[in-house]
Amino acid sequence: MSAAGTVVTVAALTLREATRRRVLLALVVLTVLLLALSGWGFSRLAAEGLTSGEARLTASVVLNLVMFGFSLIAALGTAFLAGPTLAGETESGIALAVLARPVQRWAFLLGKLTGLVAFGAGFVVIAGLAELLVVQATVGYWPPDPAVALGLLAAQTVVLLTLTVLLSTAISPMASGVVAVGLFCTTWVAGVVGGIGAGLGNDAVERVGTVSRVLLPTDGLWRGAMHAFQDPSALVQFGGGAEAGAFPFLSQTALSPAYLGWAAVWVLMVGGLAALAFSRRDL
Amino acid sequence: MTAAGPAGATALLADLPPGPAVWCSGLRKRYGTQQAVSDVSLEVGRGEVVGLLGPNGAGKTSVIKMLLGLVRPDAGEVLLLGTDARRPSSRTRVGYLPELFRYQPWLTPAEVLTLHVRLSGLDVSAQRQRECLALVGLADRAGDRLGGFSKGMQQRLGLAVALVADPELVVLDEPTSALDPLGRVDVRDIVLALRERGVAVLLNSHLIGEVERVCDRVVILDRGRVAAAGTLAELLGQREVKLHLTDLPAGAAERLAAAGPVEREGEWFTVALPAEDAGTAVPDLVGDLVALGVRVHAVEPVRISLEERLLGILREGQEARR
Numbered sequence: 001m002s003a004a005g006t007v008v009t010v011a012a013l014t015l016r017e018a019t020r021r022r023v024l025l026a027l028v029v030l031t032v033l034l035l036a037l038s039g040w041g042f043s044r045l046a047a048e049g050l051t052s053g054e055a056r057l058t059a060s061v062v063l064n065l066v067m068f069g070f071s072l073i074a075a076l077g078t079a080f081l082a083g084p085t086l087a088g089e090t091e092s093g094i095a096l097a098v099l100a101r102p103v104q105r106w107a108f109l110l111g112k113l114t115g116l117v118a119f120g121a122g123f124v125v126i127a128g129l130a131e132l133l134v135v136q137a138t139v140g141y142w143p144p145d146p147a148v149a150l151g152l153l154a155a156q157t158v159v160l161l162t163l164t165v166l167l168s169t170a171i172s173p174m175a176s177g178v179v180a181v182g183l184f185c186t187t188w189v190a191g192v193v194g195g196i197g198a199g200l201g202n203d204a205v206e207r208v209g210t211v212s213r214v215l216l217p218t219d220g221l222w223r224g225a226m227h228a229f230q231d232p233s234a235l236v237q238f239g240g241g242a243e244a245g246a247f248p249f250l251s252q253t254a255l256s257p258a259y260l261g262w263a264a265v266w267v268l269m270v271g272g273l274a275a276l277a278f279s280r281r282d283l
Numbered sequence: 284m285t286a287a288g289p290a291g292a293t294a295l296l297a298d299l300p301p302g303p304a305v306w307c308s309g310l311r312k313r314y315g316t317q318q319a320v321s322d323v324s325l326e327v328g329r330g331e332v333v334g335l336l337g338p339n340g341a342g343k344t345s346v347i348k349m350l351l352g353l354v355r356p357d358a359g360e361v362l363l364l365g366t367d368a369r370r371p372s373s374r375t376r377v378g379y380l381p382e383l384f385r386y387q388p389w390l391t392p393a394e395v396l397t398l399h400v401r402l403s404g405l406d407v408s409a410q411r412q413r414e415c416l417a418l419v420g421l422a423d424r425a426g427d428r429l430g431g432f433s434k435g436m437q438q439r440l441g442l443a444v445a446l447v448a449d450p451e452l453v454v455l456d457e458p459t460s461a462l463d464p465l466g467r468v469d470v471r472d473i474v475l476a477l478r479e480r481g482v483a484v485l486l487n488s489h490l491i492g493e494v495e496r497v498c499d500r501v502v503i504l505d506r507g508r509v510a511a512a513g514t515l516a517e518l519l520g521q522r523e524v525k526l527h528l529t530d531l532p533a534g535a536a537e538r539l540a541a542a543g544p545v546e547r548e549g550e551w552f553t554v555a556l557p558a559e560d561a562g563t564a565v566p567d568l569v570g571d572l573v574a575l576g577v578r579v580h581a582v583e584p585v586r587i588s589l590e591e592r593l594l595g596i597l598r599e600g601q602e603a604r605r
Binding site for chain 2: 006017021092097102
């Protein structure tokens with residue numbers, strides 16, 4: 001079979017697995033719950049009689065908080081789906097019959113990743129868009145750059161999935177999910193610590209965030225997404241200055257094209273490493 | 284030069300007989316400190332059924348996985364259906380039932396077959412896929428999820444997966460390990476039908492009787508090496524004949540010894556006959572003994588089973604290592 005055909009077939013199989021294993025159903029239920037809760041919360045905010053500036057700040061912060069919830073659900077869902085679908089199939093023997101077919105291993109792996117990305121990125125984009133509509137309907141707030149923001153959320157999911165796929169080629173299904181989600185959370189915390197360092201003017205502490213964002217670009221992309229979700233005046237409303245950077249649900253700067261380029265290189269590098277490891281692996 | 288240019292060369296190549304279904308040479312594989320496979324070479328001809336025998340840990344499954352590109356050999360070469368096995372396309376016409384048979388539990392048998400047909404890149408009709416499921420007795424369960432299938436039913440599905448994409452070579456690794464006696468008979472019939480259709484089969488099985496019934500040739504592996512290989516006639520070739528003799532004159536013992544190694548228990552003599560016998564050794568021996576004046580009371584052929592032969596080969600190997 002051609003490599004492109006293998007990628008499409010395996011991606012479709014992975015999406016079918018996500019649907020049949022009720023991962024999709026679980027995500028839909030969680031999303032509806034989160035949308036309903038945030039809709040109720042935002043409608044309460046609208047009833048508080050805030051000034052327009054306060055309303056924009058509050059909407060920005062709460063929107064970023066809810067979006068973080070979605071990105072966490074996507075991270076947990078996809079990381080724990082990627083482990084079983086790759087490492088689990090290798091461990092259980094399902095991969096034996098499939099890989100004895102005329103397929104390239106890298107194409108099989110790319111198919112798995114494509115299916116997972118379509119699922120994870122599709123989820124954050126659809127759920128995120130639904131949340132934006134809820135916010136628009138309740139408090140009348142519409143973010144300055146919604147397409148970029150949702151795109152960066154999807155990119156964050158791609159980064160995390162690529163990492164999980166690499167881990168799945170080397171360690172057990174459960175361990176790969178745990179390590180990937182653990183690293184995702186650690187990088188987020190390191191980003192917050194870096195923000196506090198910036199707020200305090202401490203370069204060494206600030207560097208913690210910078211280094212972690214280079215090693216695993218999930219937090220950097222998340223901060224870029226937050227910046228595109230929040231109102232430009234929100235930082236000024238929050239108090240302005242570097243101190244605002246210490247707050248985890250507001251982002252001080254937009255994402256630079258160079259960082260976006262690095263994230264793309266990172267995905268290619270880690271994905272390539274995963275393909276190499278998987279093609280050399282004895283099954 | 285007689286052939287006319289490239290067209291002639293193409294015609295010449297087309298006339299060449301196809302390469303064997305499996306050819307491998309000098310396969311080696313080490314896992315950590317354990318040398319699993321040492322210098323294994325074997326061949327499965329087109330349309331031939333070859334049995335792979337050996338004790339646990341002999342390296343049978345490792346050899347099979349190296350043939351199919353699932354395990355990377357440390358050394359050695361493999362050709363599948365005449366193509367370098369490092370190229371995935373060499374497996375287009377290969378069907379495989381793994382020893383560890385598991386299929387996607389969220390799919391139905393019909394969907395598993397469709398998936399494998401798609402991955403093989405071949406065009407196999409839905410009718411043919413249904414026939415395959417019917418052949419292994421799963422026609423009634425084609426639309427049920429595999430999650431609730433027993434091991435035996437999953438192994439039957441594995442057999443259908445191995446057969447669905449019109450293979451020219453089928454590799455069956457312990458194909459009856461989870462099957463009941465009826466299922467074993469079904470597998471035997473399927474292998475015999477494959478041989479009739481000219482499909483080569485490499486069969487790894489612990490059930491020696493099964494191998495003896497269906498295989499043209501046998502390769503015996505022991506501790507990662509080929510301990511013996513050959514047709515059943517060659518491997519079981521050491522036929523024996525047991526004679527009840529009295530009144531042996533001088534010269535009778537020499538005549539018996541000339542036929543082969545002799546063991547004596549009272550009036551019973553067991554003679555191991557040579558493998559390359561055109562069927563004349565026993566009547567010639569009996570005729571000569573009678574001519575010498577020996578009274579021949581009984582002549583009994585002694586059949587060596589493949590199991591006895593296998594055990595003999597493995598014991599010889601053990602003794603040689605001591």
